[in-house]
Each structure stands twice: as C-alpha cells, then as structure tokens.
Amino acid sequence: MTGALVTEVENAGAVPTVLVVAVALIDPDGRILIAQRPEGKQLAGLWEFPGGKVEAGERPEQALIRELHEELGIDVKEACLAPFVFTSHAYEKFHLLMPLYLCRRWSGTVVAKEHTALAWVKPDKLRDYPMPPADEPLIAWLRDLI
Numbered sequence: 308m309t310g311a312l313v314t315e316v317e318n319a320g321a322v323p324t325v326l327v328v329a330v331a332l333i334d335p336d337g338r339i340l341i342a343q344r345p346e347g348k349q350l351a352g353l354w355e356f357p358g359g360k361v362e363a364g365e366r367p368e369q370a371l372i373r374e375l376h377e378e379l380g381i382d383v384k385e386a387c388l389a390p391f392v393f394t395s396h397a398y399e400k401f402h403l404l405m406p407l408y409l410c411r412r413w414s415g416t417v418v419a420k421e422h423t424a425l426a427w428v429k430p431d432k433l434r435d436y437p438m439p440p441a442d443e444p445l446i447a448w449l450r451d452l453i
C-alpha cells in the first residue's frame with residue numbers, strides 16, 4: 308500500500324508516452340523523403356519523416372502502412388519495412404517514443420496529401436532542413452549508416 312502511494316506521488320505531473328512510427332523512404336539515388344508539417348499543427352513548418360501515431364489495436368507496421376497511404380498515397384508491403392533506430396524524447400506535454408523504419412520499395416507516386424511540401428534529400432543535407440528536436444539523433448544515424 309505504501310509503495311503504491313509513493314508511486315502515485317512520484318507520478319504526479321507525469322506525461323503520457325506516445326508511440327509514433329516513422330519511415331525514411333529511400334529512393335534509388337539514396338535520397339530520403341522528408342515532409343513539411345502544415346500550419347496550424349504543433350511544430351508547424353518543421354520537416355519530419357512521414358508517419359504518425361499508432362492507434363489502439365494497431366501493430367506499429369500496420370499503423371505506418373496506413374499513415375503512408377493517407378499522407379503520401381503510396382502502398383507499402385510490411386516485408387519492405389526494415390526496423391532501423393528509434394528516438395526517445397521528452398516533449399513538454401508527452402514523451403515521444405518513435406521507431407524509424409527504412410523502406411526502399413513501395414508502389415505509387417508520392418504526393419503531399421497532408422503536408423505543405425515534400426523533399427528528397429541526401430542524408431548529409433538533412434541538417435539544412437529544420438526538424439523536430441526528437442529527430443536530431445536520427446539524422447546522425449542516417450548519415451552514418453545509409
């Protein structure tokens with residue numbers, strides 16, 4: 308009982324952990340797709356990897372396939388999603404846990420359905436595009452390993 312109370316006190320003010328899945332789509336020239344967040348959303352104007360929140364009852368890969376269809380109009384097979392690295396970042400209102408997958412094969416042509424703009428960028432040029440703070444460590448991994 309005492310233990311439970313202590314836990315409650317320690318958790319006062321705690322924020323939820325949110326699972327977001329994202330992908331680095333890589334084209335035949337080794338460029339990575341990033342997308343600019345639209346006005347009116349949190350972190351508007353910043354560039355991000357396509358993806359989004361995992362909804363209740365979804366597996367991460369299912370969520371990513373759904374998001375890629377909704378955001379970019381492309382179809383991706385689960386076997387084409389390779390788990391790569393993840394980021395864990397404390398935002399003020401929530402804690403972000405975001406695995407980044409790699410994907411080199413999809414069907415359809417990417418179209419910005421929900422973003423302001425899209426850009427295909429070489430890994431060593433990603434730093435020219437302002438990205439959310441959580442993405443910072445991912446850029447280094449992509450530059451070193453892709």
Ligand SMILES: Nc1nc2c([nH]c(=O)n2[C@@H]2O[C@H](COP(=O)(O)OP(=O)(O)OP(=O)(O)O)[C@@H](O)[C@H]2O)c(=O)[nH]1
Nearest residue numbers: 327329348349350355356357358359360403439441442
């Ligand atoms: N997709 C994506 N989200 C990221 C990245 N980096 C990062 O901090 N995030 C954060 O992860 C969350 C993604 O959730 P989301 O795209 O489903 O949600 P949203 O804020 O656009 O709006 P929503 O809640 O209305 O769906 C956002 O808070 C976003 O700022 C990234 O590279 N890709």
